[in-house]
Amino acid sequence: MSELAEIKDNFVTQWGALGSQWGINRTMAMIHALLLVSPNPLTTDEIMAELSVSRGNANTNLRDLASWGLIRQVIVKGERKDHYEAEKDTWKIFCIVARERKRRETEPASQVLKDCINRSKDLKTAEAKELHKQLTALNDFVMLANSIMEKVASKEQSTLLPKILKVLS
Amino acid sequence: MSELAEIKDNFVTQWGALGSQWGINRTMAMIHALLLVSPNPLTTDEIMAELSVSRGNANTNLRDLASWGLIRQVIVKGERKDHYEAEKDTWKIFCIVARERKRRETEPASQVLKDCINRSKDLKTAEAKELHKQLTALNDFVMLANSIMEKVASKEQSTLLPKILKVLS
DNA sequence: TTTAATTTTCAGAAAATACTGAAAATACGA
DNA sequence: TCGTATTTTCAGTATTTTCTGAAAATTAAA
Numbered sequence A, B: 001m002s003e004l005a006e007i008k009d010n011f012v013t014q015w016g017a018l019g020s021q022w023g024i025n026r027t028m029a030m031i032h033a034l035l036l037v038s039p040n041p042l043t044t045d046e047i048m049a050e051l052s053v054s055r056g057n058a059n060t061n062l063r064d065l066a067s068w069g070l071i072r073q074v075i076v077k078g079e080r081k082d083h084y085e086a087e088k089d090t091w092k093i094f095c096i097v098a099r100e101r102k103r104r105e106t107e108p109a110s111q112v113l114k115d116c117i118n119r120s121k122d123l124k125t126a127e128a129k130e131l132h133k134q135l136t137a138l139n140d141f142v143m144l145a146n147s148i149m150e151k152v153a154s155k156e157q158s159t160l161l162p163k164i165l166k167v168l169s
Numbered sequence C: 001t002t003t004a005a006t007t008t009t010c011a012g013a014a015a016a017t018a019c020t021g022a023a024a025a026t027a028c029g030a
Numbered sequence D: 001t002c003g004t005a006t007t008t009t010c011a012g013t014a015t016t017t018t019c020t021g022a023a024a025a026t027t028a029a030a
Helices: A003-022 A026-036 A044-051 A055-068 A090-120 A126-154 A160-168 B003-022 B026-036 B044-051 B055-068 B090-120 B126-153 B160-168
Strands: A071-074 A083-086 B071-074 B083-086
Touching: A003 A026, A003 B090, A003 B126, A026 A044, A026 A055, A026 A071, A026 A083, A044 A055, A055 A071, A055 A083, A090 A126, A090 B003, A090 B126, A126 A160, A126 B003, A126 B090, A126 B160, A160 B126, A160 B160, B003 B026, B026 B044, B026 B055, B026 B071, B026 B083, B044 B055, B055 B071, B055 B083, B090 B126, B126 B160
Parallel strands: none
Antiparallel strands: A071 A083, B071 B083
């Protein structure tokens, strides 16, 4: 194996291990890493061979990655099999991940909070009022953080982050 | 069960279910939720009874929550058992979670990237240079996001977020 | 000390999650 | 249309994660 191939392989493997921490499964993280460092689109069979995973596993995770928008199908002339390539623009990757996290993490949390806030708003005891206050504070915060993420992730340009850093110092 | 108790119970249960999405286990999320809405500190036994979990499970997750800084032990005069209470300040909770995520998610990612960047920096082929470029772009971004989070989460005051929101509009 | 209350640990059980492999479905060229 | 290549699905299996319960360790009162 060439030095280059070894480095890539190492990257794919380690990225896969990190995936668990990120709440996405190992195979999904590895496929994403593999396509990120592949100079050309790959077929399901190539991915299966490279990562030693089954067809079912590869197929499922390719569709998931595509549904996130982190990879896309491309047509290769004269070939019948589907080929996949990764979105390589760092800023776009960030926006996709940010939106997905918002959708899967903060929005459901806010939903739960709102529901409890609503149900407690007419209760009169001191303890109920305290609960209402605590949950409202939490939810206001979650929603604020949410709207910041939404705005950041909707920008076309990545020049935004350096500006924010500047505001902070 | 009183209306208030029902609302709390609902909150604890749903928050526990959300925990999975957040990459923390159900019991840990439930204990945190329970202490968040409890007007007074609770003992391990009270938590076990309230959530129907074993002593081992309760103990392990209480220690984990304490090591994050999301809850703390408090002494109740005349009582021998440990009592626990949650940090209720929303901004502090946010800072803790942000730091923990940085530590567990972005820092290891950056480590992997740096390692591969280093190993590829002296290779001369076009493909190797492309790889080096791609990984560097990713890492620069991760580190930038990291330093923003670090700065945000190190502020004492929560008045920062509204300011950021203003900059964005 | 001794004894009893409390906390911690950890082996094994249970539950949740991920993966395989092959059958079914679909797409496409002849 | 038919036959073949390709993709998708999913029941069963393997792996990982979480939880239990009881024994071991610790703490503190008597």
